[in-house]
Amino acid sequence: MTSLLNMSGNLPPRVPHAFDPIYRAALSQVMSEWQPSDLLGSHQFRGGERDRAAGAKFVGLRLPETPSPQRVVVANGTQSILTMLLYGLVGKGGSLAIEALSYPTIRQFADMLGFNVHAVPMDGEGIEPDAFETVCRRHHPSAYYAMPTLQNPTTATMGVERRRAIADICRRYGVAIIEDDIYSLLPRDVPPPLSAFAPELSWYVVGTAKSMVPALKVAYLVAPTSEAAAERFWPGVRATYWMCAPINAAVASSFIDGDGAVQIIDAVRTETRERQAMVASRLAGAEVCSIPECLHVWLSLPHDRPAAEFVAKVRELGVDIGASSTYAFGEASPPNAVRFGTGTPGDRTAFERGLDTIVRVFFDSQR
Numbered sequence: 603m604t605s606l607l608n609m610s611g612n613l614p615p616r617v618p619h620a621f622d623p624i625y626r627a628a629l630s631q632v633m634s635e636w637q638p639s640d641l642l643g644s645h646q647f648r649g650g651e652r653d654r655a656a657g658a659k660f661v662g663l664r665l666p667e668t669p670s671p672q673r674v675v676v677a678n679g680t681q682s683i684l685t686m687l688l689y690g691l692v693g694k695g696g697s698l699a700i701e702a703l704s705y706p707t708i709r710q711f712a713d714m715l716g717f718n719v720h721a722v723p724m725d726g727e728g729i730e731p732d733a734f735e736t737v738c739r740r741h742h743p744s745a746y747y748a749m750p751t752l753q754n755p756t757t758a759t760m761g762v763e764r765r766r767a768i769a770d771i772c773r774r775y776g777v778a779i780i781e782d783d784i785y786s787l788l789p790r791d792v793p794p795p796l797s798a799f800a801p802e803l804s805w806y807v808v809g810t811a812k813s814m815v816p817a818l819k820v821a822y823l824v825a826p827t828s829e830a831a832a833e834r835f836w837p838g839v840r841a842t843y844w845m846c847a848p849i850n851a852a853v854a855s856s857f858i859d860g861d862g863a864v865q866i867i868d869a870v871r872t873e874t875r876e877r878q879a880m881v882a883s884r885l886a887g888a889e890v891c892s893i894p895e896c897l898h899v900w901l902s903l904p905h906d907r908p909a910a911e912f913v914a915k916v917r918e919l920g921v922d923i924g925a926s927s928t929y930a931f932g933e934a935s936p937p938n939a940v941r942f943g944t945g946t947p948g949d950r951t952a953f954e955r956g957l958d959t960i961v962r963v964f965f966d967s968q969r
């Protein structure tokens with residue numbers, strides 16, 4: 603029996619023709635520029651100077667202005683940054699506002715750190731301002747975990763006016779914004795980050811896991827001020843696990859300082875568009891939410907075909923995808939939909955096999 607094909611994850615597609623030579627060259631460059639004992643000789647709590655400067659340049663691909671490197675923290679992935687921020691800004695017994703459908707790992711963080719989550723209803727642009735204001739008034743969240751661009755799982759993107767309205771509410775109710783902008787580097791034409799509309803409240807996070815490779819384990823945070831960055835990420839918090847392996851940080855800096863990062867992102871974008879074109883043609887007529895540069899697809903199902911049953915049927919045929927309930931926060935029942943990733947299958951042939959399975963089950967269910 604063939605093993606289960608993972609399409610429940612939404613990793614970027616592998617692009618060895620672009621990635622492998624760039625990675626090898628970056629490793630050699632780091633080894634020739636650094637004495638290993640200097641590279642590894644001390645802890646870099648917020649990242650070394652060069653790595654923070656590279657991080658500032660990288661987030662400058664999205665933010666309207668390149669921030670001072672003093673506001674940047676280099677960490678070993680988005681999850682580490684989120685854990686530190688959720689611990690520091692929300693904490694035990696605190697309240698976090700979150701999109702009604704969102705990144706499931708936040709539930710684990712809530713259980714681990716002992717805070718409450720308050721789900722905010724969404725429309726096609728993400729959270730609804732009135733509903734958000736109601737949550738702020740009733741529950742006084744200290745932070746909002748925001749994914750305003752190609753939201754996981756719905757693929758919703760907030761327009762500029764919605765961003766402005768949400769930023770305004772955050773300002774009025776003193777809610778910190780923890781913005782996870784991890785899916786924003788593949789599309790070419792998306793609005794500026796939510797953080798650009800309320801920089802004084804915003805903790806802006808961009809990891810490399812969805813635009814380049816998942817296991818480099820490098821993510822960058824921009825704190826509202828350099829003092830805030832230093833306060834949250836220093837040894838006095840009695841933990842050091844968020845720090846990035848220096849070799850990974852240095853390789854990422856080399857990608858960013860040269861044109862390697864842009865080349866890798868371009869290659870991931872091109873392959874994603876190819877796969878999304880297959881989705882669009884094979885699922886023509888279905889209610890599909892996605893765009894050509896998105897790593898996942900949100901597929902609505904007919905009412906008489908519950909998502910759990912659909913997922914089980916696809917799984918029986920060897921392909922793993924996710925039901926909407928996986929992403930649901932709050933009491934309201936989630937829409938009848940599934941999410942599948944376009945990039946996780948190792949090559950296009952495997953992707954095509956998985957897609958054809960989903961398509962077959964989908965159109966069978968219409969008969």
Ligand SMILES: Cc1ncc(COP(=O)(O)O)c(C=O)c1O
Binds near residue numbers: 680
């Ligand atoms: C919204 C979101 N943030 C962060 C991550 C993980 O990022 P990292 O591997 O950098 O911790 C994921 C992975 O699925 C994700 O979907």
